[in-house]
Amino acid sequence: MDKYSLFNLFNHARNYHENWQRAWRNPTPKKVYDVVIVGGGAHGLATAYYLAKVHGITNVAVVEKGYLGGGNTARNTTIIRSNYLWDEAAQLYEFALKLWEDMSQDLNFNVMFSQRGVLNLGHSLQDMRDIERRVNANRLNGIDGEVLQTNEIQDLVPLLNCSPDARYPVLGASWQPRGGTARHDAVAWGYARAADAMGVDLLQQTEVTGIRRSNGEVVGVETNNGFIGARKVACVTAGNSGVMAAMVGLRLPIESRPLQALVSEPLKPCLDTVVMSNAVHGYISQSDKGDLVVGAGVDAYNGYGQRGSFNVIEHTVQAICELFPAFSRVRMNRQWGGIVDTCPDACPIVSKTSVKGLYFNCGWGTGGFKSTPGSGYVFAHTVANDNPHPMAAPFNIDRFSSGALIDEHGAAGVAH
């Protein structure tokens, strides 16, 4: 792999940058792989990377029906934080946040991880009680967090309407300084390039249409480019996971729904942190390009249409204008939707299944971008050892019969 470094930048400058190696190969599929990962989003690519790097399993293919990172990875608003309430979730998201902190070095790819801090606003006394509780729980779990007063918030975010006569006055907030944002495409590309360099085959424009079994055990996948043999099949297909499960006659506790976002025209720097509000339901940050990135709510009903309801966008824009009156004149450039895999307890499923050799990593719903490295790490372990990673064990699909749900609706209250 051509290393990205100052030295190489200089070296290639002498040839007018015409001879850079392609970031990854475009291989012809092998007959059989040790592991076929279905879904070339950031989670699937991270799984491939850690399978190769940590477990030495390199006879791996990532099969993607479109292009790498073109699903929810490319559609998300890139908020990263780890301030989840319950121990199981806090541990997993904090593990991921630590991996984010070294990711650019580890992958030799600048993922533009920016720890600009994340604010979750409280607008009522009950919001504030919940915030205090969550921050206390976070600190007990070694996660950075503070409860800020209104004047401290105003200092951090001068454009935020903190006046007491606002329709939903800002009474306080939780503040996680180590949270922030990253460049979504770069995360997918960085993992793809690093996995490819270790021998992982990235097969794009290849849609899995069936999962072949023999004696109840997985033997491969049917695709639009023919059959590909596999000793293990790992599905990381976000909103399409229900369709994948149906291929082997399983159902999942998941419903697929559109989640929307929109971005404005580029502006001069005016917002240098991430602001989220559960109560009025909006979240906003400014990208390095200068556009305001606004996330909306999830649609009320199931859908695979990759577009969302207009009233949801309208509601979000109202909330943003209420919080930031100065943004009411900003022109929005683009709007889109992604299909998120929502789970009843707002927590993911990282699990073996009743079919031998078949694994699922899904249910990240509205908030899985932040967990990308952690998700890939624990899922790779689960697939390699046919046994859940200790951090993934609580996220087993069995919890929907045992009743040991991990209710993160508070921490994940606003889709993000």
Added chain:
Amino acid sequence: MLQIHCPYCNETREEEEFTYGGEAHITRPLDPESLSDAEWGDYLFFRKNPRGLHHEMWNHAAGCRKYFNVTRNTVSYEILESYPMGAKPSVTAETGDKN
């Protein structure tokens, strides 16, 4: 924005008047005590979540406040029929999307 027909009001109204009730035709087990944990979990949480025709419940929250069923395509979002609770759908994945 969906335009949903309420079979009780006999009116087609905008989606904002309604709330979603999830997958239709899930019958509550008659004797919950006799179910295994897996069967009870399956009833509570596991869903078909199809890509295509879906039978789902809607509540006319800003109207008659009654629940009814809708058959909708989850990809095109086309609504094929509305029918009252207790009735059976006339369009199913087996009979096919009539259009």
